[in-house]
Amino acid sequence: MDKKITHTLLLVDDEENILNSLKRILRNDGYRIFTATNAKEGLNILKQEPVSLVISDQRMPNMTGSEFLALARETAPDAVRIMLTGYADINAAMDAINQGSVYRFITKPWDDNDLLVTIRYALMQYELVLENRRLTQLTQRQNAELKDLNQGLEKRVEERTEKIRKMNRKLKNSFFVTIRVFTGLLGLFDPDLVAHSKRVAALSREIARRYGNLENPEYEAIELASLLHDIGLMSVPNNLLKKRKNQKTDSGRKLYQPFGGDRQWQIATQDQMTASERKLYQQHPVVGQMSLAGIENLDQVSVLVRAHHEHFDGSGYPDGLKDEEIPLGARIISVADTYDDLVYRCKMLEVDALATIKKKSWTAFDPETVIHLVDVLQQEAAAKKKENMITLQELKPGMVLSRDIETYSGRLLVAKDTEIKENYIAKLLSYNEIDPIVDRIYVYKSKEQRA
Ligand SMILES: [Fe+2]
The missing domain is CATH 3.40.50.2300 (Response regulator)
Known part of the structure; x- marks a missing residue:
């Protein structure tokens, strides 16, 4: 007083x-x-x-x-x-x-x-x-001021958020149109390549998750770059691509190993590709980057596309980058791409493919990325015991999801443990047209295996 x-x-x-x-x-x-x-x-x-x-x-x-x-x-x-x-x-x-x-x-x-x-x-x-x-008056006045301020703030935040949401929706829409156009083109060119790219995107996404500290845009760029990583192959002459597709080992199994040193790789490449053909083929990451660069929001993606054949020890192409000079997303895609290629195109057993990849830690691949790949594959193997992997077209009413159904943009559509109803399938199919759904859908082998 x-x-x-x-x-x-x-x-x-x-x-x-x-x-x-x-x-x-x-x-x-x-x-x-x-x-x-x-x-x-x-x-x-x-x-x-x-x-x-x-x-x-x-x-x-x-x-x-x-x-x-x-x-x-x-x-x-x-x-x-x-x-x-x-x-x-x-x-x-x-x-x-x-x-x-x-x-x-x-x-x-x-x-x-x-x-x-x-x-x-x-x-x-x-x-x-x-x-x-x-x-009392001071408190009341301050409370009133605070209330006004809060209301004003909330309103401003709401307005700003709505504006950003609108912009994002607009951007995303045109963004997905672009991605759809590219994957559509890729599909016309080679349907197997689209299936491969989708699997690589799903695997890259899981590997990227193991890093734990990636920002959302980075995840998205990695997935999109995985989807589009071989877009540059469209510039490679057909006969050369056919040669690559049909590479065979002396044991008669298809084999492709994109890094030097192995006898089988030498057989595969020396028999099939001439030096100038290889040079041409190795331009596809650059061509891919050039087709994407300049498109709004795809700059980061295009950088990853360019670097997806770089090797950890600097022996890759097109720029001979090494270690952390190679963007993390590209190191991830490189591992996922090669693994998928070995299993699906070269028909290697999964265990052999993984052993090949592990052998190339520190040379072709970032060892940390390989460790994450091993973890992803182990978890998938454990999950496979109680779940089936199907496509959207194979989804039937009564099936129970063992994993979430998400779109490539990361939107959750149906949560794990949901029993599929007839009308969900129609909705998912129409949704797939707008914002594509991750290629693989997982359902429990039996309802009893539901956690
Ligand atoms: Fe490639």
């Missing part, structure tokens, strides 16, 4: 000598003091001055002290009101206190000290009331 407050006091009594003696007693406390010899005069002062405390005699002509103090309460409700009264009027004083128009009364004759103490206490109470009100 501020001790420097100068209080204004109003003393009302028809007897001048009483007023004078009160003034004398109060002189040393530093108050501003107004006096009035009748109620009317007193009320006028109350209207004009910020009075903290009123002392009024009870017995006055025309109006009693309690009547005056009741009016004073209306004019200056905060001012503390004290009544001076003789013993004869104690009842009137008690009534006034009960009605709330008087804080307390002082009997005449008074003890000077008691009077001073009573007044000081009364003024302390006055200050407390005002301070309390000030703080």
Whole structure:
């Protein structure tokens, strides 16, 4: 509380000598003091001055002290009101206190000290009331301001979010149109290549997840680059691609190993591709990058496409990048691409394909990426025991999903453990047209295997 407050006091009594003696007693406390010899005069002062405390005699002509103090309460409700009264009027004083128009009364004759103490206490109470009100008002005002601010903020955040959502929807739509156009083109060119790309995208996505600290756009770029990584093959002459498709080992099995050193690889390449053909073939990542660069939002994707045949030790192409010079997404795609190629195109047993990849850790592949691939394949093997992998077209009512169905853009369509109903299939098929669904769908082999 501020001790420097100068209080204004109003003393009302028809007897001048009483007023004078009160003034004398109060002189040393530093108050501003107004006096009035009748109620009317007193009320006028109350209207004009910020009075903290009123002392009024009870017995006055025309109006009693309690009547005056009741009016004073209306004019200056905060001012503390004290009544001076003789013993004869104690009842009137008690009534006034009960009605709330008087804080307390002082009997005449008074003890000077008691009077001073009573007044000081009364003024302390006055200050407390005002301070309390000030703080309450401050809190209310701050609360109101905070509320306004919050509402404003919420509104602004909402508006901004909606704007971003709209922009994203627009961007995504045109983005997916672009991706669809490219995969459609790729499909016309070589349907096997599209199936391969979709599997690589799914595998890359799982490997990327094992890194745990990738941002959403990075995931998306990795998946999209996986889908489009071989788009540049469209520039490679057909007869050369056919040669590559039909590479055979001396044991009669199709084999393709994209890195040097192995006897089988030498047989496969030396027999099938001339040096100039290989040079031409190795241009496909550059051609791929060039077809995507410049398309809005595909810049990052195009960089990954260019680097998908780089090797960890710098022996890859087209730029001979090594280690972390190769973007992480490209290191992931490279592992997933080769693994899928070995299993699906070269018809290697999965276990042999994985062994081949592991052998090429540190040379062709980033060892960390290989570790993540091993983890993904182990988990898939465990899951395969209780689930079947099917395509969207093979999905039937009554089947129960063992994994979520998601789109390539990461949108969750149907959650794991959902039993498929007839109408879901129609919806999923039509959804697939707009935002393609990840190629593989997993269902439990039997309903009992549901977790
Ligand atoms: Fe490639």
